[in-house]
Amino acid sequence: MNKRERYNNVMGYLFISPWLIGFFIFTLFPIIASFILAFTRYDVLSPPRWIGIDNWFRLLEDTRYHNSLKATFYYVFTAVPLRLIFALLVAMLLKPSTRLAGLYRGIYYLPSLIGGSVAVAVVWRQVFGSEGLINFILGMMGIKGLNWLGNPSTAIWTLIILAVWQFGSPMLIFLAGLKQIPDSLYEAASIDGAKGWDQFIKITLPMLSPVILFNLIMQIINGFMVFTQAYIITSGGPLDTTLFYSLYLYQKAFQSFEMGYASAMAWVLLMIIAFFTALAFKSSRFWVYYESEEGK
Amino acid sequence: MHKWVSGILVLLMCLTVFSTILPAQEKISLRVAWWGSQDRHNRTLKAIELFEKKYPNIKIYPEYTAWNDYWTKLNTQAAGKNLPDVIQHDYAYLSEWATRGLVLPLDEYISKGIIDLSSVAENQISPGKIGGKVYGIxxxxxxxxxxxxxxxFKKAGIPFPKVGWTWNDFREIATRLKNKLGIYGAEAITKADAQVFxxxxxxxxxxxxxxxGKSIGYKDDKLFVDWFNLLLDLQSKGAIPSIETDIARGTLGVEDMFIVTQKSAMGLLWSNQIVAVSKAAKERPLxxxxxxxxxxPNAKPANYLKASQFFSVTSQSKHPKEAAMFIDFFTNSLEANKVLLAERGVPISSKIQKSLLPFLGSSQREMFNFVSLAEKNSLPIPPPDPPGATDVVNNVWNPIVEQILYGRITPDKAAVEFRDKVTKILQQR
Structure with missing residues (x-):
């Protein structure tokens, strides 16, 4: 390495130093710290006390923790598939390049921009409140509305519907994927007499499968980390049916100040997400189609 | 060229560093933190202005939030050794903070008269005492x-509740209100952070x-069962909002309380909250x-007097004397109290109480009257909740109340479960 190269390297690192420092201080350090804290009892006010694997054992007998697992799995396994199906559907509709396509895409993407926000969550409360919009409309049709947020079997569905409504970003990715499929395949299929549904099953889905895999993984990760909506709309109730993992973790960390316990929870969540991501990857060779078969 | 640029950068850095240090030397700055509603924020900020006018060399930096975020923030600041000088404190946490040395004893400033408690009765000072020293005013x-x-009540032809009324009277009144007017008899008594229980x-x-603080304070689970049978009875009669309704309502602003919107004839409140609620109810008499x-037979009173909140000086403060002066200003300045107007509860100084009377609105007057009535019909304040009490309320009490009122568990079973879980939490600490 000559002087010039070394100088360039130093300058290079200097230029990216803000991000490096950010990574070390705000990402790597907290990760390590939380791993260590997971083996301690730490209430913030007094120094952490080493308790070994106690926190992990307590997870086994914490019924609210089990409720939170149940709620989170329920949410992930309903909201994620529904959102993906919905996103794909809308992407199919928006695929043809008409004159207003850009406008429609913009409009359909809009909910995702605002959907995660606190404001929408507050509006959602009103919409599904016992004197909210939904019950008002039902009332006009002569149907007595439910107490959506107070009923243990419907409360989580208000959150799932909100999640499905935010289909924008997977939709855009699907749209890009759909545009990549060569028209010649469809043309050849039509000549051979394949109808719309057959084309969808035999051409669109296999050609789109890498994109589906990507979306699936991103949405699974997102789904497990759901927080804001439940925090504002239901605060975990009724009967813990919407007590999502992150919400309970937050309550443990910042309301009960059991930082060690919360850290242990965070690491379990990491393992759960890693497991399902790995599962998606492993299963992909049975259903994901790459054009260059050898080089996948 | 390079040197020139870096020279300017260094200069800029020095300037920013010095600009934060310099003014602190000429002027004393104090950070004051409190929790509360918007009304309290406005009043407190005005009182702070008055203080700064009186002591031009002291600059106050206020930090205010709502109750929940307040303790998150304060605990984090404590861990980061970055606590404000004066903090609003609660009876539930004061002893914990005092034993950890996070707040200062104020006796030195009281004996020097910097905090003047000459017109304050001893029973108003004692709630802030831990181990014989005053940690909070x-x-x-x-x-x-x-x-x-x-x-x-008049509309339903029901006489007002009298001193010494019982929960049986309450049940009857609430049910009659429901039947006569078609509204709820009372609200906010089910969970209530276990306060009503x-x-x-x-x-x-x-x-x-x-x-x-190591175990549950009652032996007979019948007390637990009776309480929830009462609630279940009231719920089934529609005399209190059902648990579904309460959960769907979520955490409420005062504007949405049923007592404000006249959908309920009674509601549970701390006495100082009457000011905010009356305001929301457009000063309708409550x-x-x-x-x-x-x-x-021979039931004891069900009231006790509580210090609504304290001001404490943290041990990380660099200017404890000025911090004490600030607390004194809140306690003894008539001007300040005219602005604060008993929003935090009845002021402890008897002098201030008397001079404040002509300035009170009807809701504040009702609060003053009620507190003096309660004083005559009260028991001494129970000891502060043990560490772990938050855990008990959030993770045992609230879930179990829901399970009972949703009908998922009987009060008898719940009583046993409650005892088990609470005992476990208390003994872990």
């Missing part, structure tokens, strides 16, 4: 009460926690009744 006196709407126990002669007593 009471900002106002409170008691839990049943707020009622006299208009609605605590005074229910108190009136029976017990408390939720034992003296040492009145306080004492908490109902246990339905047993």
């Amino acid at each position: 009471n900002l106002g006196t409170n008691s839990l009460g049943m707020l009622y709407d006299p208009e609605l 605590k005074v229910w126990l108190m009136s029976h002669g017990y408390w939720l926690y034992s003296e040492d 009145r306080f009744a004492l908490m109902p007593r246990a339905p047993i």
